[in-house]
Amino acid sequence: MPVRVQKEDFDAGAEIARLREGNPKVGAVASFIGIVRDLNDGDAVATLTLEHYPGMTEKSLEEIVGQAMQRWDIYDALVVHRVGTLEPLDQIVLVVVTSAHRGESFKACEFLMDYLKTQAPFWKKEVTPDGARWVDARASDDAAAGRWS
């Protein structure tokens, strides 16, 4: 399944090229990249550490991709999510979706991110000038995921 959890950085261009390689039916590619910001809840962020639940993370991401494949007329989807300690400017997550027309790719890509944020077992801990703190889940993320049900 097109899901990877890794410490290493990713190359979005190479991932997109690989996903649509040799498929002349693909007329649209939508992608999303999540990046570490240097500010969260009003505080400077020095580092962001991502913890996950090995096994369940991959399983839940595969389920989410499976739902997207069923729900929209798309050819393929890819999710790459990093774990470990990251810094501002670093890439965190990549979602790529291919389809014949843009509408399906856009929607599936947004759905994948909304579901990933509320269902896949990842947790962020950030270091600010006041020390380390676990990032709280946001109600706005639940609301975003709720749009699709």
Added chain:
Amino acid sequence: MKPNETQTATITILYFARLREALGKEQEDLVLPEGVNTVAGLTAFLRDRGGAWATELGAGRSVRVAVNQDMAGPEMVISGGEEVAFFPPVTGG
């Protein structure tokens, strides 16, 4: 197994993120106590350990539970052999 044989039901419990730190524990094997056979029952048993357990698993705290790597509600049955995970609401992406 023979009717008069007793079987010990053991589960593996995993703790993640804030819970792992607050409880000072990442993983434990637990022989299911008498009468504990659901997620709610297990949570109550752990809460009764007191201290950080009572606080972190207490009312008003958002704790999610997965059984065998699937999200589980309080009524989910636990009978032994499961991998049960406790963690805060997820914050990936």
